Amino acid sequence: MTGDRRPTHGNPRPTRHVVVMGVSGVGKTTVARGIRELTGLTFAEADEFHSESNVARMRSGVPLDDEARWPWLRDLAAWMSARNTEGVSTVLACSALKRSYRDLLRQGPPDLDFVHLDGPAEVIRERLSQRAGHYMPASLLDSQVAALEPLGSDESGVVLDLSLPPDQLVTAAVTRLGLRTDTAAGGR
Incomplete structure (x- = not known):
């Protein structure tokens, strides 16, 4: 993987889009924010896109089913796609537990990497x-x-050991994905 991508969908600048994924409690938000700090990519927390009914359901201890997740995932894909159209790179903290969820997210920006x-x-x-x-x-x-369905061999991304300190996880993600560590990465 390289840090440079060709402009896509008529964008004047190449963009990068990264989803930091995993089950709740692995440090997705911390790592995604760290990636934002090093690269300038625009950060979003997927939890903030959940409907009130989804939040209420989870708060009461009831897991979301696929029907409750699909609109949420479509909103996330649309958010990344809109940023891509603007020429803005993104990093999103999102569980993305199943391959089908990641497939839907990939319908947003043309190139999407997972951590x-x-x-x-x-x-x-x-x-x-x-x-x-x-x-x-x-x-x-x-x-x-x-x-949870681990990343497939045909999915672009990296798997990192959550037991590493957050700063090491951030550095490993940025390095292994070949992200630029300056604002020239298209993040701002």
Whole structure:
């Protein structure tokens, strides 16, 4: 992979689009924000795109089914596509647990890379038990782990060990994806 992409869909500048993925509690938001800081890519938190009914459902401990996820995923793909049209690169923190979800996200921007933060469920469960102020209860971790489909060999992305410190995860993601670490990357 290289840090340079050719302009697509009539964009005057090449863009890059990255989804930091994994189950709840792996550090998606922290790593995605770190990538934003190093590269200038525009950051979005997928949780902020959920409908009120989805948030209420998760808050009550009920996992989302595919029917509840499809509109949310379409909104995320549309957001990335709109930024791509503007010539703006993005980094999104999003669970993207299933291949079909990632396929839908890929319908947004023409080139999409994934950073899968992966590791032992026990480590994640411990992190979730210490997290305050988030609507996703630790009780839903098992349903997310069961739903998780690792990146396929034909999917563009990298898998990183979530036990690494956040700054190392950010550096590894930026390096392995070949992202530029300046605003020339098209992020601003």
